[in-house]
Amino acid sequence: MIRLLTLSLLLLLRPATATPTLPISQQFKEAPQFYNSQECPSVIHTNNGSVVHVAMTLDAAYIRGSMAAILSVLQHSACPENIIFHFVTSASSDTFLLHETITNSFPYLRFEVYPFEDSLVAGLISTSIRAALDCPLNYARSYLANILPVNVRKVVYLDSDLVLVDDIAKLAATPLGDAILAAPEYCNANFTFYFTPTFWSNPSLSSTFDDRKPCYFNTGVMVLDLDRWRDGDYTRKIEEWMELQKRMRIYELGSLPPFLLVFAGKIAPVDHRWNQHGLGGDNFRGLCRDLHPGPVSLLHWSGKSKPWVRLDAERPCPLDALWAPYDLLKPPFSFDS
Numbered sequence: 142m143i144r145l146l147t148l149s150l151l152l153l154l155r156p157a158t159a160t161p162t163l164p165i166s167q168q169f170k171e172a173p174q175f176y177n178s179q180e181c182p183s184v185i186h187t188n189n190g191s192v193v194h195v196a197m198t199l200d201a202a203y204i205r206g207s208m209a210a211i212l213s214v215l216q217h218s219a220c221p222e223n224i225i226f227h228f229v230t231s232a233s234s235d236t237f238l239l240h241e242t243i244t245n246s247f248p249y250l251r252f253e254v255y256p257f258e259d260s261l262v263a264g265l266i267s268t269s270i271r272a273a274l275d276c277p278l279n280y281a282r283s284y285l286a287n288i289l290p291v292n293v294r295k296v297v298y299l300d301s302d303l304v305l306v307d308d309i310a311k312l313a314a315t316p317l318g319d320a321i322l323a324a325p326e327y328c329n330a331n332f333t334f335y336f337t338p339t340f341w342s343n344p345s346l347s348s349t350f351d352d353r354k355p356c357y358f359n360t361g362v363m364v365l366d367l368d369r370w371r372d373g374d375y376t377r378k379i380e381e382w383m384e385l386q387k388r389m390r391i392y393e394l395g396s397l398p399p400f401l402l403v404f405a406g407k408i409a410p411v412d413h414r415w416n417q418h419g420l421g422g423d424n425f426r427g428l429c430r431d432l433h434p435g436p437v438s439l440l441h442w443s444g445k446s447k448p449w450v451r452l453d454a455e456r457p458c459p460l461d462a463l464w465a466p467y468d469l470l471k472p473p474f475s476f477d478s
Contacts, residue, residue: 165201166241169469172212174249181220191223193313194296196285198278199228199239199254205449206301206442208246209467213304215247216467220310225251227289227296229281232256246469255288257281265383267390280396282360283379286370294368300361302421302447304467307438312415315364321375323364323409325416328356332405335398340391353406360400361443362416364409378403414438420460421446429458440464 182191195214199207207228215221230239240254259277261284266275281288282298289296297313315323332355333341340346370376382399385391392398414436421444422428430444440463442448448464451457 164238165204166238166245168471169205169208169242169246170471171248172208172215172246172469175215175218175221177220177222181223184223191220193218193220193224193310194227194289194293195224195309196227196229196282196289196296196298197301198257198281199230199243199301200234200278201239203301204239204242205468205470206303206447208242208469209449209464210299210301210303210305211243211247211250212467212469213306214299214309215250217305218308218310222251224309226253227285227293228252228254229257229278229285229288230254231278232258257284257288262383265380265387267383267386275395282363283376283396283399285365286367287376289367291371294366296365296367298360298363298365300441300443302443303361303439303441304464305439306463307414312362312411312438313364315409315411317364317366317409320407320409321366321369321373322404322407323411324358324360324362325411325413326356326358326408327413328354330357332357332401335394335401336392337390339389346391349402350406355401355405357401358405358408359416359418359441359443360397361418361441362411362439364411375403412438416441418443420444420448420458429460432460 184191197207197210211226214224218224228239228243230236236254236256243250243252243254257278262277262280266277266280268275285296285298295313297309317323335357379399379402382391382402386399413433415438417432417437417439418441419430420432420440421442422430423444432440440460442461442464446458448457448461449468449470451461452465452468
């Protein structure tokens, strides 16, 4: 009886989200290696037009999601060897450990890790409706043009809480025209919701959108022209709105509103299939949601709840089953009876 009680206690205390005693770099399985199809062009230089550059942030809290996202990108690509990943991580994090974690699971992956100085943005961040949105690394997407090498001229930015079920090269090939940024737009969303009454009641602020038809877009999936971004110094434009937010409360939702202020109504459209977002529920309760009508190329668990958390808690939403096949976390140690 005592032995059974002891075993039950050990099982209850066992961490749900990581294999016990193992460092993070050894918590994940090695992914299969994926090869280019015969039709893929040979790539020697990183600025070759056939290379797809993908940027993501990387930290210990979301590493499990990042690993799944990477696997999904490679698995559904016709030319996976032509993809280069650019991971941005906080300069205060253990960069070597994160690098080792990626290498252990993807020993063949072409990637670089770049430190992001939290101090660049820490003084500009205003408290939002959810603590996770206030992390400095959440703002790194605004600095990609400064962080990535100048020979990276175009990049697909992806959040860590998503999986692709289509070839990322199709998304990367989105024609930008004269735009700096491409993303799916959601013009049925209530755009006024993203800014406070203080903003809308001030003509000098609300007139920002006078010559545009602004629509909401989600910044977790974007195609960015970094050359044009650098030429127009769009990082500084975003910072200016963040500085104003510190003086007067004009929005509540973290890093999204400054992007909307600078780019809404000026972006190149992308089919909605490339960001079936909101699967993590809203920012308050994280309730289960269904897919938007139409085809799907990318599933995005934006919102409060994440699929790996719900799966570990044995309270998954139905669509979390679509994320689970990409989960590289090793199963926990079994206990002898």
